[in-house]
Amino acid sequence: MFNVENIRKDFPILQRKVNGKPLVYFDNAATGQTPQLVIDVIANYYQNYNSNIHRGVHSLSQEATDAYEASRKIIQNHFNAKEAYEIILTSGTTHSINLVANGFRTLLTKGDEIIVSAMEHHSNIVPWQMLCEATGAELKVIPMNIEGELVLSNYDNILSDKTKLVFVNHISNALGTINPIKTIIKKAHLFGAAVLIDGAQACPHLIPDVQDLDVDFYVASAHKMCGPTGVGMLYGKEEWLKKLPPYQGGGEMIAEVSFNKTTYADLPHKFEAGTPNIAGVIAFGAAINYMNSIGFKAIEVYENELLDYATTQLLGIDGLTIYGTSKNKTSVISFNLDGIHPYDVGTLLDKMGIAVRTGHHCAQPIMDFYNIPGTIRASFAFYNTKEEIDNLVEGVKKAQLMLQ
Numbered sequence: 339m340f341n342v343e344n345i346r347k348d349f350p351i352l353q354r355k356v357n358g359k360p361l362v363y364f365d366n367a368a369t370g371q372t373p374q375l376v377i378d379v380i381a382n383y384y385q386n387y388n389s390n391i392h393r394g395v396h397s398l399s400q401e402a403t404d405a406y407e408a409s410r411k412i413i414q415n416h417f418n419a420k421e422a423y424e425i426i427l428t429s430g431t432t433h434s435i436n437l438v439a440n441g442f443r444t445l446l447t448k449g450d451e452i453i454v455s456a457m458e459h460h461s462n463i464v465p466w467q468m469l470c471e472a473t474g475a476e477l478k479v480i481p482m483n484i485e486g487e488l489v490l491s492n493y494d495n496i497l498s499d500k501t502k503l504v505f506v507n508h509i510s511n512a513l514g515t516i517n518p519i520k521t522i523i524k525k526a527h528l529f530g531a532a533v534l535i536d537g538a539q540a541c542p543h544l545i546p547d548v549q550d551l552d553v554d555f556y557v558a559s560a561h562k563m564c565g566p567t568g569v570g571m572l573y574g575k576e577e578w579l580k581k582l583p584p585y586q587g588g589g590e591m592i593a594e595v596s597f598n599k600t601t602y603a604d605l606p607h608k609f610e611a612g613t614p615n616i617a618g619v620i621a622f623g624a625a626i627n628y629m630n631s632i633g634f635k636a637i638e639v640y641e642n643e644l645l646d647y648a649t650t651q652l653l654g655i656d657g658l659t660i661y662g663t664s665k666n667k668t669s670v671i672s673f674n675l676d677g678i679h680p681y682d683v684g685t686l687l688d689k690m691g692i693a694v695r696t697g698h699h700c701a702q703p704i705m706d707f708y709n710i711p712g713t714i715r716a717s718f719a720f721y722n723t724k725e726e727i728d729n730l731v732e733g734v735k736k737a738q739l740m741l742q
């Protein structure tokens with residue numbers, strides 16, 4: 339049974355005050371909060387079995403290796419990957435995307451095309467631009483409409499035999515739009531193009547089934563899923579991961595090294611050079627288990643209630659505009675007040691203990707599309723409450739009065 343008051347007790351940070359007021363944390367699209375249980379997993383690692391993985395015969399190293407590999411299994415099961423070695427452990431979404439983009443340098447040539455959407459995070463734009471510069475491939479963009487939805491008829495027009503890769507986020511971190519990724523993947527496959535889905539914003543809210551989606555690559559970050567920062571995952575279909583060259587060279591990723599020739603380890607180690615964030619990976623698994631113990635269905639229902647409530651309340655404020663009004667959206671409200679800079683509103687809200695984000699949210703093309711410098715973004719998680727939304731609405735009204 340979903341009980342938000344009990345859930346809030348799991349998160350020590352939610353008990354603190356900011357500027358003398360109880361913290362209202364609405365910056366979940368930047369990073370989520372961490373339950374005590376996950377913090378304990380990190381402490382337990384350092385207190386009891388801190389050791390390097392995969393190469394020790396001693397007990398500590400084996401315990402650490404077992405816990406690390408158990409986490410890979412948890413992630414595999416959660417995303418329904420066919421094989422554990424199709425899960426590559428990385429430092430986060432950005433690292434995962436760069437790993438794939440770098441690998442495609444060997445597979446693309448001039449004349450090839452890659453497609454991104456108009457509502458990507460910079461981490462899903464810049465690596466592809468660098469890939470285009472390195473290979474001579476051309477970048478095409480699926481445009482969006484005023485509601486903040488991708489225009490799929492336009493996607494049909496730019497897809498062709500030249501398309502080699504398509505990159506779209508599952509849910510936009512700036513607008514909250516849930517993109518129709520299954521359709522996007524299916525259409526790309528008709529032309530033999532591979533698809534990478536950026537799931538950083540989606541994974542705190544839903545469970546992607548990578549086999550059902552038939553997606554080639556899917557990436558996410560632990561810190562948005564109740565886990566620690568600096569850890570993430572790349573799912574890749576075995577056939578693609580085998581085709582891509584290693585991203586970084588170093589220890590752990592080799593089979594044999596000599597000065598004449600080095601051979602690489604099998605999947606997944608080929609992509610995991612060096613000592614990873616061992617405690618972080620183990621905590622990532624614990625965070626996924628924690629979220630599943632609450633249940634993603636219950637999380638979805640509750641967060642949709644919060645979103646509807648907040649949307650209605652905020653729209654009651656004169657001069658407030660919400661960007662991203664698709665019916666298919668979740669947990670993010672980006673808005674502005676007429677004639678007032680978002681940064682000023684964010685600063686005043688902070689004085690009231692309310693954490694929102696202001697600016698372009700690493701998605702500058704979206705701001706250019708709406709012709710605005712940025713937005714105020716309130717993003718919700720399952721541990722937020724309607725009372726906190728009431729505080730936000732009151733805070734925005736006060737800020738409007740003070741800044742008008």
Ligand code: PMP
Pocket residue numbers: 367368429430431432433459461462507509510511536537538539559561
């Ligand atoms: N893509 C999206 C949609 C995101 O929301 C984020 C994080 N805000 C990223 C990519 C980048 O994730 P990270 O900084 O953890 O690499």
